[in-house]
Amino acid sequence: MSTLPRFDWSLIPSFLAVLDAGSLMGAARALDAQQPTLSRHIAQLEAQLGVALFERTGRGVQPTAAAQALAEAARQMAAGAEQLGQQLVRRSQSSQGKVRLSASQVAASSLLPPLLAELHAEEPGIQIELVATNAVSNLLRREADIALRMLRPQQAGLVARKLGELNIQACAHRDYLVRAGTPRRVEELAGHRLIGYDQNEAILKGAAAAGLPLTREHFGLRTDDQVAYTQLVQAGAGIGFLASFLVRDTPGLVPLLPELVTPKLPVWLVVHREIRGNPVVRRVFDFLAEGVAAAL
16 A cells, blocks of 8 residues: 655745745745745755756746645645644633632622623633532632622732622612602601611611611611511612612612711622633633623
8 A cells, every 4th residue: 555755744835935925035034034944845855756846947936736736735735734723822811720710699699690691702711619608718728719708808818809899779669669668858768668687787787877866676677698688678668778779770679868877898709819800710710700790
């Protein structure tokens, strides 16, 4: 069984350059190479094929019939090599890996899902592990790679970027307001069904700062579970206090009493300094930093 002679594919670019330029000098300029090198490549290719490819003329070189017959196949080969090279570059630059992301229950269930859906569409090779917790994950112990927090981290070794501030808005579902009426003044809140926290005193402190001395007993429904709290407000159980982005994006919720100023919560995106240089972690961090800031 006969075998094909060994063929050096790397000689094809030199062949095409000489063919297109019509001279060794022109081909050398096009490839930023030395003329003797191209001359040697053509001689090697002619030896491998067993045919003459160019005839020297006073002005350069003239392709032979063999060179013209080889030209189309050589161009297809060069195009295929370029396409393969581009695919290899794209693959080497593609993001592959896993990132563990920690966020509060509200952020994990309401703010992040559309952003993570967009990220996953752009970067299908990145796996996201979303940890919904109101506890502060310890990035130094690698409980998470990235954390979305409502307080600035104090530990050394962490890199944090402030994305904005979270406004808390008094609100109610329109079904509740149809039944109970809409409060026009802060003082009228005491006459409504209020939804509050159980152990967390943030709402009480905010009301006191606004000149409304509410007590725990004013809130007939109380829970510290942020998801359950949001669902109670959406169900029309009474007036609650939710993040402004939730009020804005949830059908049926109506913002109330803009003069009721509640404390603003700073939003920080945090990552361990040692893994900030990881390209996958950096991609997720930068994407979330832009997306969360815009959502706020």
